[in-house]
Amino acid sequence: MEEVLFSPPTAVEIEQYQQWWSALSPPWKQAFNEILLQRSSIDDLPLVTLHQLWNAPALRFAGPKAPYPNMSFELENLDGVLALKKLQIFVFTYQRLRGVEDIQHLPQLKSLFIFENEIHSLAGVEKLLDLEEIYFQANQISSLTPISGLSKLHTIYCADNLIASLEGIGSQHKALKQLFCTPNPNLPHSEVMRIEQELGIRVKGPL
Secondary structure (H helix, E strand, O other), X not given: OOOOOOOOOXXXXXXXXXXXHHHOOHHHHHHHHHHHHOOOOOOXXXXXXXXXXXXXXXXXXXXXXXXXXXXXXXXXXXXXXXXXXXXXXXXXXXXXXXXXXXXXXXXXXXXXEOOOOOOOEOOOHHHOXXXXXXXXXXXXXXXXXXXXXXXXXXXXXXXXXXXXXXXXXXXXXXXXXXXXXXXXXXXXXXXXXXXXXXXXXXXXXXX
C-alpha cells in the first residue's frame, strides 16, 4: 500500500473502520493481513493500518500463482474492497473472480487490473466513467460492450479471452492509444483490421 500522510482519524471514523472490519469475511481479513502486514492470520489490523487502508488510493492483491504474489490463497469476490471509495488503482490478479458487477461501487477507479481470473463478463465496469486503463487478459470474456461508454480509456488489454468481435470499441474512444487484443482464438483478422482503420491505431499482441 502506498505510503500517504493522513490526519488522525476521528472518533466517528474509528467506529466506521471497526464496523467495516467486523463485517468482513475471514478470507478477506486474512487477505488484508497478508498484503499489508505479511502475516497469515485474521487478527484485527492496528488502527493506524485501518486508517491508511480506508484512505488508500491503490491496493494490490496477487494470488499465489502470480509472478510476484503477495497472497498465499485465492479470493473469489470483491466484497472486501467495496467500501474503500478512495481507490484509484486496483490490482486483483491470479484470483478466482468470476464477475465484476460489484466494481461499480468503486467509481473513482482510474486503473483496473483484473487479469488471470475466471471472469465471464465485464458487466459493472460501465459505471467507471473515469477509468483510463483496463487489463483483463486471460479470462473468459466474450463481449466488450460494457466498455463502450468509457471514453477516457487510453489502454485496453484484452488478449486471451473468448472475444469474437471488437464491438464496444469505437470512435468514442478518442483517448485510446494502446489496444492489446491478440491472441484471441475467436477473433477474426478482419475485425482487427476494421478497428485499426476506424481508430488509426495498431492492434498489438502480448507485451
